[in-house]
Amino acid sequence: MPTHEITAAAAGSWTLGDRTVRRMGFGTMRITAAPDADRAIRVLRRAVELGVDHLDTAAFYVSPGGTLNVGSGPARYAPELIRAALAPYSDDLFIATKVGFAYDPATGLREETSPAGLRAQVEENLRRLGRDHLDLVNLRIVKRPGRDSVAESFAALAALRDAGLIRHLGLSNVRLDHLDEAQAIAPVVCVQNSYALDNRGDQDALLRECGARGIAYVPFFALAxxxxxxxxAAEHPAAVHAVARAHGATPHQVRLAWTLHQGPHVLAIPGTxxxxxxxxxxxAGALRLTAGELAALG
Ligand SMILES: NC(=O)c1ccc[n+]([C@@H]2O[C@H](COP(=O)([O-])OP(=O)(O)OC[C@H]3O[C@@H](n4cnc5c(N)ncnc54)[C@H](OP(=O)(O)O)[C@@H]3O)[C@@H](O)[C@H]2O)c1
Known part of the structure; x- marks a missing residue:
């Protein structure tokens, strides 16, 4: 499909708390892997030029040595690349970030952050982005048997929200019972979980429940x-190829369109x-799939 003149407005909008964002956003995890910072900056500016106003990031998106252990040279943090590309920030730009674990490049393990340690992670995001508040912070949990409550950590973030450091709160890598716990403490505007056309896991019920509660569902790894x-992957299910051919689209565009068709509260944050x-x-936000195509995709 032709890409010229299609902007993020084609995907429609959703309201996160008191802010409206376009449903086609951008995930910044992969910009740290760009061969040079200039290219990462070009990618970010291109997204914003095309009307993207919802960025997803994290201070632990750093390369080399961070969650994407690739590249070489000096450390490049995604929030610092965002700042280099886009500061001074437009009032329209909504930047979501996440806290809750620290990545240890030596062991490759994700170590859960204590509730008391969350403030330092919030401050690191503020510093690297160059902002005095964060639009949205997701509590990204590391599920561990026997240590499964989000209450204490979410309450710590709610206190930082009350102190004015954070405007909105969300959850990531969670189940419905985590959402129930968090909503008893403070408003939740989004759930960010792994979900894709060919990797739905047990997410369909949670996705629907988020819609019923007016909460955004934000899949990560929708392409991966x-x-x-x-x-x-280079390979995609046969139905994806068939729908792509019918629309003159790429399989990746069909995957993103399928994501957006899962509900008006579903936001896309593809990374590249x-x-x-x-x-x-x-x-891909302009691609409209028929009921038959959606059934074929599955
Ligand atoms: N909450 C969490 O725990 C969590 C975890 C992981 C990620 N995230 C967030 O979710 C975002 C999305 O995840 P992701 O970036 O890992 O994966 P993704 O969006 O599912 O897929 C990214 C992959 O797709 C490729 N790609 C993107 N657009 C393409 C296109 N038009 N055609 C062909 N290939 C394309 C990228 O390669 P190229 O670079 O070559 O385009 C990359 O290999 C992240 O950026 C991050 O913000 C959150």
């Missing part, structure tokens, strides 16, 4: 699916380090 950090892919992903 089960390959996760390894990135998008390639400016051309940014434009293709934004254009």
């Amino acid at each position: 699916g089960a390959r996760r950090e390894a990135g998008a 380090g390639d400016p051309e892919h940014v434009a293709q992903n934004v254009a």
Whole structure:
């Protein structure tokens, strides 16, 4: 499908708390893997030029040595690249970030952050982004048997929200019982979980419940699916190829369109380090799938 002149507005909008964002956003995890900072900056500016106003980031998106252990040279933090590309920030830009674990490059393990340690992670995000508040902070949990409550950590973030450091709160990598616990403490505007056309896991019920509660559901790895950090596969289910051919679209665009068709509260945050892919992903917001196509996709 042609990508020219299609902006993120084509995907429609959703309201997160008191802010309205376009449903086609941009995930910044992969910009740290760009061969140089200039390219990462170009990718971010391209997304915003195309009308993207919802960015997802984290201070632990750093390369080399961070969650994406690739590249070489000096550390590049995604929030610092965002600042270099986009500060001074437009009032329209909504930047979501996440806290809750620290990545240990030596062991490759994610160590859960204590409730008391969350403030330092929030402050690190503020510092690296160069902002005095964060639009949205997701509590990203590391599920561990026997240590499964989000209450204490979510209450710590709610206190930082009350102190004015954070405007809105969300949850990531959670189940419905975590959402119930958190909502008893403070408003939750989004749930960010791993979900893709061919990697739905047990997420369908939670996705629907978020819609019923007026909460955004924000899938990560919508393109990468089960390959996760390894990135998008070259192979896709046959139905994806068939729908792509019918629309003159790429399989990746069909995957993103399918994501957006899962409900008006579903927001896309595809990640890429390639400016051309940014434009293709934004254009996927204009792709309208028929009921028959959605059934075939599954
Ligand atoms: N809450 C959490 O725990 C969590 C975990 C992981 C990620 N996230 C967030 O979710 C976002 C999305 O995840 P992600 O970036 O890992 O995965 P993704 O969006 O599912 O897929 C990214 C992969 O797709 C490729 N790609 C993107 N657009 C493409 C296109 N138009 N055509 C062909 N290939 C394309 C990328 O390669 P190229 O770079 O070559 O385009 C990369 O390999 C992240 O950026 C991050 O903000 C959150």
